[in-house]
Amino acid sequence: MAKRKSTATRRAESEAARSRAAAIRAEQERKERRRRTAVVSAVVVVVLALVLGIGYAVQSRRDTSTAAGTPPTGAVGYAVPAGPDSAPVKVAVYExxxxxxxxxxxAASRDALEKQVEAGKVQLQYHVLSFLDGSTSTEYSSRAANALAVVLDTSGPEVAKKFHDLLFENQPAEGSAGLSDAKLVSLAVQAGAEASAVQKGIDDRTFAQWVKNVNDQASKDGVNSTPTVKIDGTVVKFTTTDELVSKVEKAVAAG
Known part of the structure; x- marks a missing residue:
């Protein structure tokens, strides 16, 4: 026969049960607070990511052109042209x-492309980028691109094309200091420009902002490596330089 519990015992057991229940409720409340905090934090992260993403998108689409970013006379958009505007095939070279x-x-494509340019079938459009500025202490890529813009502006597209070719014929090693401004002026003169016409623009980097804008626009257009070639707006896909040359020559000849 079971013994009856005393009033004191029952009271103690009841108190213990209430304590356990309170502890369980407290733990449940702590878990719920942690869950709500995690949810709120996740929402904040998502919203912040959206805000930053929108800000980046807006910034990436903003035209950085200013008065100092005025393009050189003779430019076609953000490119230096070689060949007639009336040419039926447009070959954009990002380099x-x-x-x-x-x-x-x-070096490999010049002869074939120049024949098509001279025949009036092709207009080359050089988008000169400065992706490799970080590989040199002198920002050579930007300086050379600015020098080409100066020559185009002061001496016209034919001299600019010769200067463009001379820059590649005298191309410095990647990661080196590049050619000096004095050497850039010398090559410009060799191409047919007057030293007095290009000296100040090369030294002062007159088209520095335009050069930055060329870079910005190329990135907006999805160009993230050099060389990239577009024929009438379509990117030529390749795995080797020889393949690129072959595809460009075939496409141009067919056009």
Whole structure:
């Protein structure tokens, strides 16, 4: 026969049960607070990511052009042209004067492309980028691109094309200090420019802002490596420089 519990015992057991229940409720409340905090934190992270993403998108689409970013006379948008505007085929070449693969492409494709340019079938549009500025202490890519813009502005597209070719023929090694401003002026003169016409613009980097804008626009257009070639707006896909040259020559000849 079971013994009856005393009033004191029952009271103690009841108190203990209430204590356990309170502890369980407290733990549940702590878990719920942690869950709510985690949810709120996740929402904040998502919202912050959206805000930053929108800000980046807006910034990436903002035209950085200013009065100092005025393009050189003779530019076609953000490109230096070679050949008539009436040419039925437009070949856009995105290159960096310090990029060794660009130098290889230029050397291998120049003769074939120049024949098409002279025949009036092709207009080359050089988008000169400065992706490799960080590989040199002198910002050679930007300086060379600015020098080409100066020559185009002061001496016209034919002299600019010769200067462009000379820059690749005298291309410095990637990561080197590049050519000096004095050497850039000398090559410009060799191409047919007057020293007095290009000296100040090269020394002062007159088209520095425009050069930055060329870079910005190329990035907006999805160009993230050099050389990149577009024929009538379509990117030529390749794995080797020889393949790029072959595809460009075939496409141009067919056009």
């Amino acid at each position: 960096d004067f310090l990029c060794p693969f660009c130098g290889q492409f230029e």
